[in-house]
Amino acid sequence: MFTTESVSLDSTVVAQSIYGDMPHLVEPLGLTLSSDIAEELNTFMSDFVSFVQISNVPEKFFRLDLYLEGENVYVIEINVEVADGWGVSLNLLRAADRLLNREVSGLFPKQIPTFPNDLRVVEFELACSEFEEYGHVAKVVFNKSRIFDELDNKIYLTRFSQVWQGDLVKVPKTYSIEVCSWEDVPADVYLKFTDKFCTEAIKSRYSAKPRSELGKARQIKKLYHAGLAIAQERIDSYRLPDNRQVQAVVMCSGANPVTGYIQIAAPERQVINDKDTNKGVLIFDK
Numbered sequence: 001m002f003t004t005e006s007v008s009l010d011s012t013v014v015a016q017s018i019y020g021d022m023p024h025l026v027e028p029l030g031l032t033l034s035s036d037i038a039e040e041l042n043t044f045m046s047d048f049v050s051f052v053q054i055s056n057v058p059e060k061f062f063r064l065d066l067y068l069e070g071e072n073v074y075v076i077e078i079n080v081e082v083a084d085g086w087g088v089s090l091n092l093l094r095a096a097d098r099l100l101n102r103e104v105s106g107l108f109p110k111q112i113p114t115f116p117n118d119l120r121v122v123e124f125e126l127a128c129s130e131f132e133e134y135g136h137v138a139k140v141v142f143n144k145s146r147i148f149d150e151l152d153n154k155i156y157l158t159r160f161s162q163v164w165q166g167d168l169v170k171v172p173k174t175y176s177i178e179v180c181s182w183e184d185v186p187a188d189v190y191l192k193f194t195d196k197f198c199t200e201a202i203k204s205r206y207s208a209k210p211r212s213e214l215g216k217a218r219q220i221k222k223l224y225h226a227g228l229a230i231a232q233e234r235i236d237s238y239r240l241p242d243n244r245q246v247q248a249v250v251m252c253s254g255a256n257p258v259t260g261y262i263q264i265a266a267p268e269r270q271v272i273n274d275k276d277t278n279k280g281v282l283i284f285d286k
Helices: 035-052 088-095 102-107 121-132 156-161 199-204 216-225
Strands: 002-006 015-019 026-033 063-070 073-080 111-114 141-142 189-193 209-210 228-235 246-253 256-265 278-284
Touching: 002 141, 015 121, 026 035, 026 246, 026 256, 035 063, 035 073, 035 256, 073 156, 088 102, 088 121, 088 189, 088 246, 088 256, 102 256, 111 121, 121 141, 156 228, 189 199, 189 216, 199 216, 246 278
Parallel strands: 026 278, 111 141
Antiparallel strands: 002 026, 063 073, 063 246, 189 209, 189 228, 246 256, 256 278
16 A cells, blocks of 8 residues: 655755754655545544634645555644655655646645744745746745744544545544543553643653653652543554655645655654654655
8 A cells, every 4th residue: 555666866856954964864765545545544633623613724834754564554643833845755755757737736734823033934935936837826924923822732643544444544442531531541651641742741851661661650640640641552663674664644634645755764763753764755645
């Protein structure tokens, strides 16, 4: 249901940086998701949008973090506030000569919100530039401070996972105080703050950790009881022949998966995110 392949990247097209002045690490690797997975991702997001029952959801832009295992993809997280990813994905597709159908331009965001000293603005400006390749105009909007979206909270995916039943697109088994006592949470899970921007998460300098690394986990146990933390089943990441890990990131316009990219991380990496990972091309099979 997904395949990897070497791709040629035009180095004159690839952006030099996507975060401040840090170098953009890329790899000539492409991952193709089958049309069956793409279609079920659309159904997944349509059901999620209906489930959360917030009127302006169709105008929101979601970012999905996916792990791949066997024939399935697992939605690890759904992010809303995080707008970065559009520029990376479209730039890498252009460098690989894999431009999207121009009709998708109607699904691109028209504004990308940011705030002073946001190092991601480099990637936001890249996104606006890449949108122009499709005849779409967007602009970066500076707010006085960071604006947090009410949907950017892991509790929504946790609740949705209780009702979603997919064939190819799945959610790791997730535990919250709403359905499971702390004493019944398995040992082999990731513990996560529901709000990655909460005071406790910022002080802890992590949003997710294997339970095995947190000892008695007194703080997050307390937050779990308060409904401010969840536990999620550990899913093995897809690994390349050299044992490096691959995670897919999919950018959605409302319920529509539009584009994305992949992240290639070191074998020992516990939590895969944008930091210090090589980026590669994500392709939706037609």
